[in-house]
Amino acid sequence: MGIEILGLPMMYYIAMVAKVLVAFVFVLLTVAYATYAERKIIGHMQVRLGPMRTGWHGLLQPIADGVKLFFKEEIIPSQASTFAFLVAPLIALVPAFITFAVIPFGGTIEIAGYKIPLQIAAYYDTAAGQVYDVNVGVLYILAMSSLGVYGIVLAGWASNSKYSLMGGLRASAQMISYELSAGLSLVAVFMLSGTLSLSKIVEFQSGLGGFEWYLFKQPLAAFMFFICSLAEINRTPFDLPEAETELVSGFCTEYSSMKYAMFFMAEYANMVTVCALTTTIFLGGWNGPLTSAIPLLGPVYFIAKVYFLMFVCMWIRATLPRYRYDQLMHLGWKVFIPVALVNIVVTGIIGYFI
Amino acid sequence: MNPITPIINGMKITLKHMFMKPVTLQYPTERPKVSERFRGLHGLKVAHSKAKCVACYLCPTVCPAKCITVEAGEDANHDKYASVYEIDMLRCIFCGYCVEACPVDALKMTGEFELANYTRQDFIYSKERLLEK
Numbered sequence: 210m211g212i213e214i215l216g217l218p219m220m221y222y223i224a225m226v227a228k229v230l231v232a233f234v235f236v237l238l239t240v241a242y243a244t245y246a247e248r249k250i251i252g253h254m255q256v257r258l259g260p261m262r263t264g265w266h267g268l269l270q271p272i273a274d275g276v277k278l279f280f281k282e283e284i285i286p287s288q289a290s291t292f293a294f295l296v297a298p299l300i301a302l303v304p305a306f307i308t309f310a311v312i313p314f315g316g317t318i319e320i321a322g323y324k325i326p327l328q329i330a331a332y333y334d335t336a337a338g339q340v341y342d343v344n345v346g347v348l349y350i351l352a353m354s355s356l357g358v359y360g361i362v363l364a365g366w367a368s369n370s371k372y373s374l375m376g377g378l379r380a381s382a383q384m385i386s387y388e389l390s391a392g393l394s395l396v397a398v399f400m401l402s403g404t405l406s407l408s409k410i411v412e413f414q415s416g417l418g419g420f421e422w423y424l425f426k427q428p429l430a431a432f433m434f435f436i437c438s439l440a441e442i443n444r445t446p447f448d449l450p451e452a453e454t455e456l457v458s459g460f461c462t463e464y465s466s467m468k469y470a471m472f473f474m475a476e477y478a479n480m481v482t483v484c485a486l487t488t489t490i491f492l493g494g495w496n497g498p499l500t501s502a503i504p505l506l507g508p509v510y511f512i513a514k515v516y517f518l519m520f521v522c523m524w525i526r527a528t529l530p531r532y533r534y535d536q537l538m539h540l541g542w543k544v545f546i547p548v549a550l551v552n553i554v555v556t557g558i559i560g561y562f563i
Numbered sequence: 564m565n566p567i568t569p570i571i572n573g574m575k576i577t578l579k580h581m582f583m584k585p586v587t588l589q590y591p592t593e594r595p596k597v598s599e600r601f602r603g604l605h606g607l608k609v610a611h612s613k614a615k616c617v618a619c620y621l622c623p624t625v626c627p628a629k630c631i632t633v634e635a636g637e638d639a640n641h642d643k644y645a646s647v648y649e650i651d652m653l654r655c656i657f658c659g660y661c662v663e664a665c666p667v668d669a670l671k672m673t674g675e676f677e678l679a680n681y682t683r684q685d686f687i688y689s690k691e692r693l694l695e696k
Contacts, residue, residue: 255586256586
């Protein structure tokens with residue numbers, strides 16, 4: 210480890226690039242196969258089969274969809290504001306993926322004498338002997354998820370179509386109101402953990418053989434955060450921005466080809482992120498039995514928990530019809546925000562006396 | 564009313580359905596089993612290696628869609644037979660009245676239901692195409 214760049218060993222950079230690549234490719238694959246899994250699971254819940262023809266039991270369906278979308282005609286409406294129209298899918302997609310930078314997906318592993326924490330934005334300081342990560346990880350995630358709104362609003366506005374505009378407006382109103390209650394329900398967790406760093410939050414949940422989850426201490430906050438996140442990423446039953454029955458396809462009505470695919474990817478990447486975040490904050494992250502003995506079990510537990518939550522998302526989608534817009538706003542402002550505030554107060558009172 | 568219970572109940576139902584056997588039929592590879600009395604394409608019954616039809620005109624008379632064309636002819640034994648027997652499948656409504664009306668039981672309906680074709684002319688089934696194999 211003789212070579213040092215900017216005071217950091219070479220191994221740091223290699224590990225960083227490797228982590229970024231592995232996590233990114235993994236999220237991309239998960240996104241691709243989440244579409245397949247969703248169609249399969251919802252199919253079976255409706256006593257159908259789902260995709261069966263492309264490959265064994267339709268396993269190549271995501272690839273076929275991708276290729277098809279890639280070769281579709283690129284249409285830019287003549288009245289659209291071209292630049293914003295082209296940039297909007299990127300603005301929607303990028304925050305969905307970069308959120309993953311601060312999520313810890315495993316403990317610290319040792320390769321060739323160099324300790325690597327399995328979290329992209331983190332490194333192991335050999336001198337101090339501890340892991341440093343983004344100490345405002347959760348704030349970063351909340352900020353990025355708010356950025357995602359811009360993509361959708363821009364898409365709706367730039368398309369210069371009434372349906373798209375309606376979709377974009379709905380999306381912004383919905384995401385802003387649910388962000389509040391999602392953030393407030395997280396506050397209760399920070400009152401327990403005393404930190405915003407995600408790796409610390411995971412560490413605090415490692416007791417009781419890896420089952421000292423915040424889910425058990427803050428069940429209400431966990432439930433509210435998950436539901437609000439669903440609303441924030443516009444998944445059913447809160448998919449009003451793209452309500453087919455009213456708005457054709459909402460903000461992505463005018464989009465075609467790969468740009469449409471990017472919105473789709475952003476939606477599923479957001480779902481992965483939200484599930485990963487819920488796992489990290491409420492389900493103990495990568496903690497589980499035997500993780501200290503076998504460090505590679507950490508990512509396995511993490512992936513299992515994330516996939517379980519994604520299954521729950523799809524399960525909810527298969528079950529519930531879309532909310533009406535006034536019901537949605539009622540739920541956000543008159544139910545979740547007061548309950549989240551009460552939850553904070555109660556947590557504070559209990560925390561003061563214990 | 565408490566809004567959580569219906570959601571939980573719904574989730575239970577969807578989960579239960581996930582473990583049921585799908586009802587989907589993988590159509591071109593898996594064929595549906597049509598019932599015995601399914602009313603599909605018509606078939607002209609054959610007896611002594613020729614059609615049983617005696618060209619009595621009861622089927623075109625009863626046909627509500629007026630899709631059957633019959634022309635009578637006389638064969639070597641001076642018996643009446645259908646020299647032309649055509650059914651226009653674009654008009655046919657598959658009611659089965661022709662089969663009911665037939666006094667000599669010369670007509671039946673088969674389980675054949677894949678009647679798609681490319682030209683209008685292809686939908687007019689001539690006697691040769693209707694004769695049972």
